[in-house]
Amino acid sequence: MGRLATKLAKPAAVASILAVSIMAMPGGAGKLRRQPDGHSGRRACTPRCGGARKGLANAGIQVGGAYYAEPFYNWGGIDQGGEYMGVLELYMDADMKKLGLWDGLCFHANGFQIHGNSITGANIGGLMPVTSFEALPATRLFELWLEQHLFNDTVSIKVGQLAADEEFFAADGGGFFINGTWGWAPIAAENNPGGGPAYPLATPGVRVAVTPTENTNVMVGVYNGDPSPACAADDPQICNPHGLEFELDDDPLLMIEGAYNYDLAGGRLPGTIKIGGWNHFGDFVDNRVDVGGDLVVVTGNSGKPLDNDHALYIILDQLLWRVPGSEDAQGVGMFLRFAAPPTTGTWSTSTLTVA
Template identity: 35%
Template sequence: MPAPFMKYRSAWARGAAPADECQGDIMNKRKYNGDAKSRTSFGLVVVSLLSLTALAHPALADGDCEVTPPGFWERDTALGSFGGARTELCKKGVQLGVTSVNEMLANPYGGVSHGGKGQGRMQFDLDIDLEKMAELKGTTLHAGAMWIYGGRISGKNLGNLMPVSNIEAIPSRRLFTLWGQQVLFDDMLSVRLGQLAVDDEFVVSKLSSVFVNSTFGFPFGISGNLPSGGAAFPMPTPGARVKLNLTDEVSWMTAAFAGDPAGKFDVRDPQWRNHDGTTFSFSRGTFYITEGAYAVNQEKNSKGLPGTYKLGAWYHSARFNDQHFDNLGQSLASGNTTGIGNPVRGNGGVYFVIDQMLIKGQRWSEEGLGVFLRGGVSPSDRNQVPFYLDGGISYKGLFAGREEDTLALGVGYGQLSGSLQGLDRDTRQINGQPTRPVRDYETVIEVTYQAQITPWWTIQPDVQYVIHPGGNIPNPGAGSQFTPIGDTFIFGARTAIKF
C-alpha cells in the first residue's frame, strides 16, 4: 500500500486523534533502541519456552483430567495424550496448548489493489491451577504468547477500516495475555489482574464468534474510537477486572485498562511500537468498561429458548481532539489552521449485546438456529465511529450427520462521524473540489461455513463483501483524489488445528 495512504488511514483506523497520534513513515518501524531489543528478547524467550513445553504435552480439552482422548480422529487434540502425560499434568494443575490458525484470502476486484494473501497465527497457552498445585483455593495463573505471520490483506490490498480477518496483524512473535485470578465466595466473586485483553470477556457475542471478520469479535464501534485500537488483539494492556455473579442468571463485571496499548507515542505504527507485547505501558490515561448480563435458559433441561442480554458502557480518561475544528475554532481544512484539533477531555459510549436462540437443537444451547445483535453509540466530535451496529444469524447442526458444523450470515455497519464529514466538505469547498469523496460509512457482509472435520480440526470457507472500504475515502491507487476506494469482494478459506 502506498505510504501516503498508510499515514492517512492509520490516524483514523485506530481511533487516534490526528494531532496526538498522527502516524509517520512506516519505514521507521525498524528503528529499535536498546530497550526495545531487550523486550523483544524477553518475548521470544517466553514464546520459545511455551512452544517447547506445549509440543511435549498438549492441552487437555475443556480441562477434563479424567477422560483419556480416544483414537486419532476422535480425540480433542491432534497430538493426543502422550501416553497419559497430559492427564497427569492436568491433575497436577498444569494445562498447556497450541492452536494454529491459517488462511488464504483474496480480492479479485475492488479495494486499493487486487490479489491474495496468506496469513496465520500460532497461539500458545499455559494455565496453572494453584489449588491443585499448592492448595491455594480459587487461584489460577495464565500466560499466552503468539507467533503472527503473513500478508495482511486489509492493510495492503483493501484499505478498509474493519479488517476482514481477526488474526490479521503485523508479523511478530509476542507475549499476549499474562494474568492471575482469584475466585472467592463459592465462585460468586472473581478478581483478575495482569496484562488483559478487553475482548476476552467484554462485548462478547457467542453467536458472532464464528465469523472471520475482526469486527464480529471486538466491534469496530469501540476499537475504532480508542488509541491504537484499544486493549485487544494483538495488544493487551495492564489492567484489572472484577466479576460478580449475583445469581445463576445475572452477572456484572467491570475493568480498568491502561489507556494506550502501544505505549508512548512515536512515529511508528502502534503495533510496531509494542512489537513484542512487553511494553506494559500506563501511558495516555485509563480505559474503563462495565457490563451487566442476563442469561436465561442455559441449562439443558430448560423449557425455554436460551438467550443472553448485555448492557455496557465505557469511558476513556485521556485527552482527545475534535475532528473538525482546531484549537482556535477554525476548520482543520483551512489554510490557516494550526493543525491541532480542539482538545476535549475524556471519551465514552454505551453498547448492548443480544444472543437469542430461535430453534433448539438436540443438545439444547449448543445446537440450533440463533440470532445476534450488537450496537453502540458515542460522541461524534471526538470519535470516528459514533454509531455502530452488527447482527446476524447462525445455524449449528443444520445438516444431518454434521451436527458440529455452523453456517452463518453477518452484517456489520460503522457510521463515520458528522465531524469528519464536515471536515471533508470544508476540504471540498476550500480547494474547489466539488466531487471529492466525503466519508460516510463502511459495511461488511459475511457468509461463512465452519466444518468440524475432527474435534481438533476445522475448515472454514468464507465470503465477504465490503461496501465503502475506508468509509468512502479517496483511493490512493487510483491516481486521483476524486475516486473513492471501490467496493470489494473477498473470498477464501481458513483452517484451525488444536495440538
Template identity: 35%
Template sequence: MKSAFIACACAASVATTAAFADTPVDAQPEAPEADLAIHAQPSTFWTGVWSRQNLLGDMGGLRPWLGQYGATLSITETSEYLANLRGGLKTGGTYDGLTTATLTVDTSKALGVPGGTFNVSGLNIHGRNLSQTNLGTLNTASGIEAQDTTRLWELWYQQSFLDKRVDVKIGQQSLDQEFIVSQYAATFVNTMFGWPALPSYDLPNGGPAYPLADLGVRVRGQITPNLTALAGVFDGDPLGNNPNNLSGTNFNLHNGALYIGELQYAVNQPADGQMDTGPSNALPGTYKLGLWYHNGRFADPRVDDTGLSLANPASTGVPQQHHGNYSFYAVADQMVWRPDPTGAKSVGVFARVMGAPGDRNFVSFAANAGVVLKGPFDGRDNDSAGLALTYIRIGSHTTDLDQDYAALGPYGVRTNETTLEATYQYQLNPWCVLQADAQYTFNAGAGQNPSDPTQPLRNTFVVGMRANVTF
C-alpha cells in the same frame, strides 16, 4: 510451525501412524476463562491421530506431566487464504496466520491455593494483511490480521471468592475475551464480528484487544443466578509510549485510564454444561448492556483550536481537544429454534450496537447482526452455517470535514460502510475445522479511497478458506 492447511491436508495419512494410537491426553478447556479442572482420560480413550482432541496427543507425556501440577498447555494455529475478486485497492489474494500458545495453571492443584488461576499466552502473527494491501475497507476482512511479530499477549492471575460468586483478575488482559462478546458473532471471519469497529477505531491503538493487551484489574460478580456484573479499569493505551512495542512487554501505566462496565443477563442456560431438556424446551439467551469511558484527551476530527475547520487555509492545523471519551453498547445472543432439546441442530441470532459522540471519534455508530445454524445437515452436528451483516457509521465531524474539503475540489465524503458475510464451518475431525467464507462490502472505504481521497473505491468481494488446528 507448519501451517494449519498443511496439518489438515496431511491428517488422513498421519492418522494411520500406529505409534500415536491409544495415547492418553488431558482434556483442554476452550478458553482462558474456563474452569481448569484436569480430566485424566483412560488409556484406551484415543483410538488414533484422526480421532484425537489434539493433533499432538499427549506431546510425548508432556501434557500428563503438566496435568499433575494443575497446568494445561494449549496450542492453536489459524491459517487462511483470502482473495479479493473485485474492487478495493487491487484484486488478488494473501495468506496470513496466527499461532497462539496458552499455559493455564490451577493454583489449587499446583500450590494449594484454592480458587486461583494463572494464565500466560503468546502470539506468533505471520503472513500479509489483505485489508491493508488489497481492500482499503474499514470492516477489515479477517480477525487475525495484524503486524507480523511474536509477542506476549495476556499475563494475569485470577482469584475467586465467596464460593466462586466473585472473582478478581489482575495483570495484562485483552478485553475482547470477556467484554462486548457475542457468542454467535464469533462464528464469522470479519474482524468486526469479534472486537467491534467502534472501539477499534475510537480507542487509542484500538484499545486492549487482540493483538494487544493492557495492564488492569477486572472484577466479576454473580448478583443473581441470572445476572452477572463485570467492571474493570485498564491503562488507556496498550502501546503506551512505545509505538514499536512488538514484543508486548511494554507494561505501561502512563496514558490515562480506560473504565469499562457490563451487565449480563442469561436466561434458560444449560445446567452443568448440558442442554436444557425441560418439557417447554426453553431456548437459552444472553443479553448485555455496557459502557466504557476513557479519561484522556481526544482530538476533534474537524475543528481546530480557534474554532475554524481544519480544511480552512487559515486554520492553525492544531485540532481542538476534548476531555474524555465514552460509548454505550448492547449485545444480544438468542437461540430461536431447536427441534430437539437433546440434539445439536439449532438456530441462533445475535445483534450488537454501539454509539459514541461524533465530535471526537472517527466512528460514531457501529452495529452487526446475523443468524447461525448449528448442525445444518444430518450427521454434521459440529458444523455451523452463518449469514451476518456489519455496519459502520462515520462520525459527524469527520463527514463534515470531508464536505469542507469537497467544497474546495474533488474529495470523497466518508459516510458509512456495510459488509455482508456468509460462512460455513466444517468440522473435519476433533482438532481441525475448515471454514469457507465470502464477504461483500458496500460503499468500500465509507466512500473514500485511502490511497487517493479524491477517488472512490469500488465495492469489494472477498472469498477464502480458513483452517483452525488444535495441537
C-alpha cells in the same frame, strides 16, 4: 490499528454497518466462543489435558496450542491477488492450589507467533480487517494474569496483562464469523489510543466480575489506556513488537458491562442481553467539529478539545428456532450489537446479524 497520535475522538466518523447472514447455530447464545481467542476464554483452573499432558494436568498445569491458517484471494479492491496468514497460539494455565498456594487462584499465559501477510492491508485497504486474526508478523506475548475466585465462584478478580476484547463488548454469536468487525468493534478500535487493549495487544489491568445469580453477571475492568508506548513508527504493533511493554503511566480506560441470561418458549430458546460502556480518561480532540461547532473538514480548524472519550453499547444474542429434540440448542439464532457515544445522539456504529 495505527496509533491515534492526537487521540482523535470520532463520534460520527464511523459509518453504520448492517450485515445479515443465516446459518445453523450449534448452541445456545451464551455458549458460543468468539474468534480468535482460542484457548483464552477457558477458566484457567479447569484441566483439560490428556495423553502425554495428563501428568502435568494432574499436577495442576495445562499446556497446549492451536494453529490457525487463513488463505484469501481478492478479485477486486485496490490490488488483486492472494495472501496467507497463519497464527500459532501457545498457552499455559495452572491451578495454583495444586502447586502449593491457595484455593481458587489461577494462572494463565498465552502468546502468538503471527506470520504471513494481511489481505486487508495488501489488497483491500479497509478500515477493519477482513479476518480477526490479522496482525503484523511477530512473536508476541498476549495475556499474562492471575485470577482469584471467591465466594463459591460468585466473585473473581483478575490482575495482570489483560485484553479487554476477551471479555467485554462481545456478541457470542459473532464467533461464527471471521470478520474483524464481529470482535472488537470499529468504534472501540478507532476511538481508543493504540486501538485499545485488544488482539494482538494487551495491557496491564484489573478486572472484577460478580455473578450474584445464575442469570446475571456484572464486570468492571480498569486498564492502562494505551497498550503501547509512543515511538517514531506511529504504529502500536511496531511500538510494542513482542507484547513485552508493560505500560502503566497512561490515562486509564474504564469498562463496565452487565449481562442477563434468560429463556423463552419454556426454556427452549435461550438468550442473553448485555449493556455496557467505557470511558477513557485521557485528553482527546474531536475529529468532527471545532470549538465553534463547525465541521473540521469545512473550516480546516483543529478539533474541539475533549476531556475524555466514552460510549455505550447494547448486545442481544437470541436463539429463534430450535431443532426439535435437540439437547444442545441447535437451531437458528440472531445477534444484534449497537454502540454510540451518548454526547452526540447519533449511532456511530451498529451491527445486526442473524446467525
